[in-house]
Amino acid sequence: MSVTTPRGFRAAGVAAGLKASGADVALVVNDGPDAGVAGVFTSNRVKAAPVLWTQQVVQGGVVRAVVLNSGGANACTGPAGFQDTHATAEHTAAALTSVSPRLILGAGEVAVCSTGLIGERLPMPKLLPGVRSAIRGLSRDGGPAAAEAIMTTDTRPKTTVARGSGWTVGGMAKGAGMLAPGMATMLCVLTTDAVAGPATLDDALRAATRVTFDRVDSDGCMSTNDTVLLLSSGASGIEPTPAELVAAVTAACHDLAQQLVADAEGATKQIAIDVVGAADEDDAVEVGRTVARNNLVKTALFGNDPNWGRILAAVGTTAAAFQPDGVDVAVNGVWVCRGGAAAEDRSKVDLTGRDVTIRIDLHAGTSAATIWTNDLSHAYVHENSAYSS
Amino acid sequence: MSVTTPRGFRAAGVAAGLKASGADVALVVNDGPDAGVAGVFTSNRVKAAPVLWTQQVVQGGVVRAVVLNSGGANACTGPAGFQDTHATAEHTAAALTSVSPRLILGAGEVAVCSTGLIGERLPMPKLLPGVRSAIRGLSRDGGPAAAEAIMTTDTRPKTTVARGSGWTVGGMAKGAGMLAPGMATMLCVLTTDAVAGPATLDDALRAATRVTFDRVDSDGCMSTNDTVLLLSSGASGIEPTPAELVAAVTAACHDLAQQLVADAEGATKQIAIDVVGAADEDDAVEVGRTVARNNLVKTALFGNDPNWGRILAAVGTTAAAFQPDGVDVAVNGVWVCRGGAAAEDRSKVDLTGRDVTIRIDLHAGTSAATIWTNDLSHAYVHENSAYSS
Incomplete structure (x- = not known):
């Protein structure tokens, strides 16, 4: 091993x-x-x-x-x-x-x-x-x-x-x-x-x-x-x-x-961002990475908050092919956003566990990619503000 | 008014x-x-x-x-x-x-x-x-x-x-x-x-x-x-x-x-990133923005840590014109990095105040730009993990 x-x-x-x-x-x-x-x-x-x-x-x-x-x-x-x-x-x-x-x-x-x-x-x-x-x-x-x-x-x-x-x-x-x-x-x-x-x-x-x-x-x-x-x-x-x-x-x-x-520093969540329905793999990677890097998405997940609006706002900053009113988002299997607007009740989303899956369907093609990331926690801030001292 | x-x-x-x-x-x-x-x-x-x-x-x-x-x-x-x-x-x-x-x-x-x-x-x-x-x-x-x-x-x-x-x-x-x-x-x-x-x-x-x-x-x-x-x-x-x-x-x-x-959410620092010596204004803006968005730089400043290595690591991810061994960095007026390596003693940097100025000289031209940002604090994480609940 x-x-x-x-x-x-x-x-x-x-x-x-x-x-x-x-x-x-x-x-x-x-x-x-x-x-x-x-x-x-x-x-x-x-x-x-x-x-x-x-x-x-x-x-x-x-x-x-x-x-x-x-x-x-x-x-x-x-x-x-x-x-x-x-x-x-x-x-x-x-x-x-x-x-x-x-x-x-x-x-x-x-x-x-x-x-x-x-x-x-x-x-x-x-x-x-x-x-x-x-x-x-x-x-x-x-x-x-x-x-x-x-x-x-x-x-x-x-x-x-x-x-x-x-x-x-x-x-x-x-x-x-x-x-x-x-x-x-x-x-x-x-x-x-x-x-x-x-x-x-x-x-x-x-x-x-x-x-x-x-x-x-x-x-x-x-x-x-x-x-x-x-x-x-x-x-x-x-x-x-x-x-x-x-x-x-x-x-x-x-x-x-x-x-x-x-084992990421201070993380409380291990998050898989599955981007599907992308026009090509580069688009899927770009969308996944952009969502993964968004501090407001990361802090929301730290707070067990399925804040799909922040996810959509992050997707909107990419150059990937998609229509704003054509994006679906599921958090841990619950499709909280369909067609760019609220869908299933967000209170159905269970975020109490460590593993989180965000699925984003761009409805723009057949390509897909997964980006793995973490939440942004108090412990991340603490560990990285004290690292060199 | x-x-x-x-x-x-x-x-x-x-x-x-x-x-x-x-x-x-x-x-x-x-x-x-x-x-x-x-x-x-x-x-x-x-x-x-x-x-x-x-x-x-x-x-x-x-x-x-x-x-x-x-x-x-x-x-x-x-x-x-x-x-x-x-x-x-x-x-x-x-x-x-x-x-x-x-x-x-x-x-x-x-x-x-x-x-x-x-x-x-x-x-x-x-x-x-x-x-x-x-x-x-x-x-x-x-x-x-x-x-x-x-x-x-x-x-x-x-x-x-x-x-x-x-x-x-x-x-x-x-x-x-x-x-x-x-x-x-x-x-x-x-x-x-x-x-x-x-x-x-x-x-x-x-x-x-x-x-x-x-x-x-x-x-x-x-x-x-x-x-x-x-x-x-x-x-x-x-x-x-x-x-x-x-x-x-x-x-x-x-x-x-x-x-x-x-007045940024949870911020304890108000940070000006002055990029000078850039080949053009776009380069200066790109470098400033990239440093401003780097969570490791932001958490270091929250911890009053003049961690210029993280600043240089962020600059290195840009496409701006510069030579890695030709970059100078000052934090609140102390040139802690010259030519891409350690220079003045970092203990001379006073980060106890709210205002921070990071000056990055790319030595690649005569253009400049300033990006304004904040640190990444416990309060930012708290406020943004609790916002919608």
Whole structure:
């Protein structure tokens, strides 16, 4: 149920003192025989140093190790911050090579991911010994420890597995705030023992993230550090079809994405916005995302208020194809709005549970998409007004 | 200091029982000799019935009365809701004509504005008697009473005056939430005794709103009911130059816009985001608006936290021209970020006051714009999760 479930991977998670308490450095090592990699990254133009570094590493097509830290994003840290990332990769490569002579690797085969506060340098005198400690701790069942070490405001670690025929996909993720489009704010490492080259991995990863992580919009805020990596060891000796790989990677991403929404900062509701009857998928995504980002909709749901008028007002700000008097809205199965006006009695809507489904029928076509989001609560405000202090 | 400061206007505000307490029906009458009008309206595609009605009325170029109600938006109410608006205009026209024979007017010269909860029909048996009561109460000093009657979650009425040479512009506005682009969520009536035809009024109003109300973005949520009307009576007999009129109308709109931001729902901070060094004005507005809408920036400021990393992360999601390592950010005058990285000590930033200025220098050109916004507080969440219940 983690990155070490597929054969060919070891992992570890250790406490290096980057955070006040708990583990904060994770390492995932691919023992091969293959070392394939694909990655998707934040579309934020302000990218953290580890994102800039790892994008280059992934282009090389070979990754044998991923070192991750919580306790600092290493974003907006200038050239010195980039040097820190580079030094981390070099240190990891050298230390791994010295203890695992089978693994002869250079810094260019080490991906680096960081998460935490933006704008502060990482404490390298703590991080580098942490990397050495993680190398000593590497094991075939180290996946859960690695998943714990990448947590920030997450209340629980997030791991997954999806099984193929004789091969598996494992994964871990972190992320509880700054969860938004173009990639939820998150780090995610997926592993597979399937045989698959970089191009196949890349196709599978992009197909999966497009309909999973990219459709999580917890708070509309896009991070500087989002990174999703997919590593292949080929240790199963089995080469699935591209479609089989897409299905398994999508299942793993979907499961992790749902865990992110379930654990979003301060949220009391986990909300699925199903947009149907759209002219095309882009319209459906735009409408879903716009409703997901509307603070008045989010606060209403926090207050157990099926305020469909606010939903319609949000839909009205989009460029999607629809007629204002042709939109239906259901909240938890009750069609409170038909044809753009009040329909079933809103008092029939039961919003006492944690799960909420908003269904919006645009009556403009046959396309659909679901966006997952959260409510806006007192606890969100509290957590995010106190985070850096 | 209100819509009745310019000569030629009478107004009233009365309680018709649309709200649980307080005045809720306002009337502004233009006694002429002119009856010029211009209007700007929400760009939301889901428009309330009174917006659809008043857009048509304004196209006619003549408005002799504006009837406004709080206690219900008459939005998403279908054809029946539109009939209610039409009946309100007809009733107002007939009743005004019967008591003021000088004022012979048809329904097509009566603008209607509504504000309150979306999705519910207005109680016409209360509203129409309220209109008659307002007609009986019309007076040359009724402006302040009218400003009170249009309040919803506003904690205080908002009025203004701007003086020309021998002529004035007066105004009133309401709006405390759903304040966002394309028009803050608001109703606003401006009056002037200057001599100015519809085309001149329209030019002046659009020039003014573009740099005032359109640059208020309190919570990123755009209303279905936003309406700004400018009425001219010509009673001063003085025809200002177009530039003089633009200046006075802009001053009035600016003052009212600042009052809206000052009274935004649950806000503890009034925030000016000055974007400078932009390649063009659109870039400056896009950057300012994106930062203004970022919940992580808004919650940080609520917590007195000069978290410039979140500001940079928000800037990075825009398409504006800038280099990530070329952006400077000051919070209340302290340049906490230079060249995309930490600069002056953030502990120097004093955020204890209500007013906050964020200055973002993109170093990409010479254009600038200011967006006004608020923080995201516990009180905002509370007020908006309890509003309709």
